[in-house]
Amino acid sequence: MKSIAKILSRYVLSAAGVALILLLLNLTAFYAWMMKNADDTSGQGRVSAIAQALKEKDGAYSLTPEGEKMIDGRFAWAMLLDGEGNAVWSRNLPGDVKRKYTVAEAASFSRWYLNGYPVSVWRYSQGLLVLGAPKGSLWKYQVQFPEKVLRSAPAWLTGTLIANCAAAVILALLFGLRLIRSLKPLAQGIEDMARKQPVFLPPGGLLGDLAEKLNDTSRLLQEQEAFLQKRDTVRTHWIAGVSHDIRTPLSVVMGYASHLEESPALPEPEREKARVIRRQSERIRALINDLNLASKLEYDMQPLRRSKFRPAELVRAAAADFLNRGLDVSRYPIEVTVKEGAQELVLNGDRELVQRAVSNLIQNSIRHNPDGCAVTVCVEPLYSCCKISVRDSGSGFPQKVLRAISAPITPEPLDSHGLGLTIVRGIARAHGGKAEFRNLPQGGGEASLLLPCPVPEQESKGPICRDNRGRTNPGSRS
Numbered sequence: 159m160k161s162i163a164k165i166l167s168r169y170v171l172s173a174a175g176v177a178l179i180l181l182l183l184n185l186t187a188f189y190a191w192m193m194k195n196a197d198d199t200s201g202q203g204r205v206s207a208i209a210q211a212l213k214e215k216d217g218a219y220s221l222t223p224e225g226e227k228m229i230d231g232r233f234a235w236a237m238l239l240d241g242e243g244n245a246v247w248s249r250n251l252p253g254d255v256k257r258k259y260t261v262a263e264a265a266s267f268s269r270w271y272l273n274g275y276p277v278s279v280w281r282y283s284q285g286l287l288v289l290g291a292p293k294g295s296l297w298k299y300q301v302q303f304p305e306k307v308l309r310s311a312p313a314w315l316t317g318t319l320i321a322n323c324a325a326a327v328i329l330a331l332l333f334g335l336r337l338i339r340s341l342k343p344l345a346q347g348i349e350d351m352a353r354k355q356p357v358f359l360p361p362g363g364l365l366g367d368l369a370e371k372l373n374d375t376s377r378l379l380q381e382q383e384a385f386l387q388k389r390d391t392v393r394t395h396w397i398a399g400v401s402h403d404i405r406t407p408l409s410v411v412m413g414y415a416s417h418l419e420e421s422p423a424l425p426e427p428e429r430e431k432a433r434v435i436r437r438q439s440e441r442i443r444a445l446i447n448d449l450n451l452a453s454k455l456e457y458d459m460q461p462l463r464r465s466k467f468r469p470a471e472l473v474r475a476a477a478a479d480f481l482n483r484g485l486d487v488s489r490y491p492i493e494v495t496v497k498e499g500a501q502e503l504v505l506n507g508d509r510e511l512v513q514r515a516v517s518n519l520i521q522n523s524i525r526h527n528p529d530g531c532a533v534t535v536c537v538e539p540l541y542s543c544c545k546i547s548v549r550d551s552g553s554g555f556p557q558k559v560l561r562a563i564s565a566p567i568t569p570e571p572l573d574s575h576g577l578g579l580t581i582v583r584g585i586a587r588a589h590g591g592k593a594e595f596r597n598l599p600q601g602g603g604e605a606s607l608l609l610p611c612p613v614p615e616q617e618s619k620g621p622i623c624r625d626n627r628g629r630t631n632p633g634s635r636s
Contacts, residue, residue: 527553534550
């Protein structure tokens with residue numbers, strides 16, 4: 159709802175701003191129009207100049223060339239009335255204009271019209287100068303305002319401006335509320351779609367077409383979600399079924415291979431072949447178990463046997479397990495580092511799965527560096543997380559593989575060997591944490607598990623460890 163209120167406030171402010179801008183543009187245009195036509199609407203300055211250009215000598219009147227240009231450029235005719243109302247001088251005087259006027263007649267046309275001609279007058283030393291413009295060229299009527307109206311005009315104009323702005327805001331608010339009423343169900347529908355819930359919006363109203371499209375989209379998404387869930391369930395059950403069906407004949411093969419390997423009646427070459435059969439069968443069994451576990455982790459079907467354990471002890475046990483299995487420490491030296499404060503860390507999770515993830519990371523470094531590399535397993539506290547990292551001095555992650563295992567939403571397909579790190583990321587996600595992979599500047603690669611670790615509130619001064627819930631298919635090195 160906060161987002162809707164923000165939309166409404168921005169809409170109202172935008173509408174008020176548009177109204178204010180339009181008002182300012184109109185005032186500017188009106189002012190520019192008035193300035194452009196100021197010379198046409200007020201001719202008093204030109205009338206006085208024509209009066210000065212009218213010269214009298216020995217009772218005869220004449221215009222200077224400048225005066226003639228001013229009359230020809232603006233007025234149709236001109237005449238000079240003496241004190242008795244007689245026209246003692248004229249220029250281009252039309253036939254429908256008299257040559258003699260009474261005081262009342264002169265007073266009646268001096269401000270407005272004379273026989274339809276808009277006239278302008280100027281008091282001359284010997285009488286009254288009358289200038290007539292062409293008919294239909296000027297609009298002249300008396301406009302009167304009381305003095306108190308003029309004095310209060312600024313306040314009225316200011317009040318009118320404020321009233322207009324207020325009206326614009328109120329109208330924008332009313333229209334915005336109507337729009338928000340139409341958008342509110344759409345926003346709720348989009349939120350429901352994000353939570354994978356079915357959506358049905360009333361198809362009528364201002365945004366009825368959009369509501370129908372959202373309904374269609376929701377229906378398609380529900381159908382796709384149901385199909386994907388069915389497919390994933392079938393795949394998971396198929397993997398579990400195949401894994402179960404393979405275990406029995408595989409156990410028979412391993413049993414006979416072990417018996418032949420230990421039989422003294424067979425020559426050594428034949429016993430070596432039986433040994434190879436047993437080892438490869440064990441490898442197939444491990445791959446089947448990994449495939450089944452990865453599938454369950456991917457779809458949150460792997461139950462966690464939670465217990466409290468210390469990650470420092472766990473990584474030591476994982477490293478010792480490799481040493482006890484006869485790892486060539488001259489080619490793959492393993493070092494365990496426990497940073498300050500990590501010895502007391504306690505995790506609440508599935509100890510076997512976390513140790514499996516650490517073992518997978520160590521095995522990944524060994525498998526993809528056949529020429530040997532140094533492996534360092536480190537445990538350190540990181541705000542409200544426990545960070546378990548496995549670092550090696552080998553060749554590092556190829557860029558294609560690194561992009562794939564680091565993609566938060568849609569990973570790139572890997573050529574092979576994606577199962578081990580898939581399990582690592584699945585175990586981290588099942589514990590509410592995440593796995594990170596990167597190449598080191600000095601060479602080699604580092605894979606890290608960030609697992610939530612409860613700490614006292616006053617000690618948590620940094621960002622909280624968050625689960626990366628993006629559905630990805632991380633792989634390992636190629």
